[in-house]
Amino acid sequence: MKAAKIYDMDDIRIEDLPIPEIGPRDALVKMYRCGICSGDVTPWYIRRKAPIVVGHEPAGIIEALGDEVGSLSIGDRVFIHHHAPCYRCRHCRRGNFTLCATWKKTHLDPGGIAEYVRVPEINLRYDTLILPDSVSLDDGTLIEPVACSVKAIEKVNIRPGDVVLIIGLGFMGQLNGMVARHYGAKTIIGADMVPYRLDKALELGMDHVVHVEQEDLTKAVEKLTDGFKADVVIVGPGSVPAMNSGLTCAGKGGTVLFFMSSPEDAVLSFKPFDIYFDEISIVCSYSCGPNDTRMALDLITSGVITADQVVTHRFPIEETEKGIQVTAAARDSLKTLITIHE
Secondary structure, rough: OEEEEEEEEEEEEEOOOOOOOOOOOEEEEEEEEEEOOOOOOOOOHOOOOOOOOOOEEEEEEEEOOOOOOOOOOOOOOOEEEOOOOOOOHHHHHOOOOOOOHHHHHOOOEOOOEEEEEEEEEHHHHOEEEOOOOOOHHHHHOHHHHHHHHHHHHHHHHOOOEEEEEEOOOOHHHHHHHHHHOOOOOOOOEEEEEOOHHHHHHHHHHOEEEEEEOOOOOHHHHHHOOOOOOOOEEOOOOHHHHHHHHHHHHHHEEEEEEEOOOOHHHHHHHOOOOHHHHHHOOEEEEOOOOOHHHHHHHHHOOOOOOOOOEEEEEEEHHHHHHHHHHHHOOOOOOEEEEEOOOO
16 A cells, blocks of 8 residues: 655655554554644654654544444544543543553554554544544544644633734644634734735634734734733744744733744743733643544534635645645645545
């Protein structure tokens, strides 16, 4: 079978791999679609894992089931999460599924952009979701990224009337804005330097946008909020300058969420005095768990977010490298999907 394996950002190969053999509690899924994530094109992040079959936003159809699987059927259209928690450890009991050691070790075999994928027992049991008839396979690829937004938005505890600033308007920034609106944000401000993405943010429902190469972001946010600044700031880029910008845009009593990590050796400096007396909360949100994927599927099923709104590019599996290049360029694109089977 064909699979897209990434060795480095400029070394992506379509390789011929054996179709995985399944155990009695596993499933074999014929892959139809897989999204390319911003993490898939972040050099420092990918190099920690390479070589790896890329892709963790998959949707497909069950091709075969182990003899001891009773909850699913051949022919079911499914989303499969690449990680799944144990539900027994201390972190799971506290709801911190992404800190679970089992969650971190689990994966799809060999990865999302492959013609067939083995879904291990634990992933099948705890985070494989049957897609309703109204949800397309394209829509199914959005479950994992929407779930990441759901987790982030729930962590910042948006209240009715809140002003939310989204820094970075790539695909995840757009999702964060859409989910924030669903959770009750009154005013949403988007910030970026790419005109296409600024325009798209307005089209998808943000109230204001700031071109950060043309305006000082902090001053623009102050002007738009009568000096109060933002109640919630979601910093998308994993860069120290973006994080610092987020801190300066938060109003008194506000919350700043870091949606992506910086490289391991980066250092963020700030004045604790200001953070303390303005009671600014700094929180982080990494990936998502089973509770988040279920909420994401509900949002997609109800039409809050659909592939038609956000998918801008599609490539066949043979052109995975082009899809990665489009995503990495971060210009006139949002979500790129790889078509593995028609």
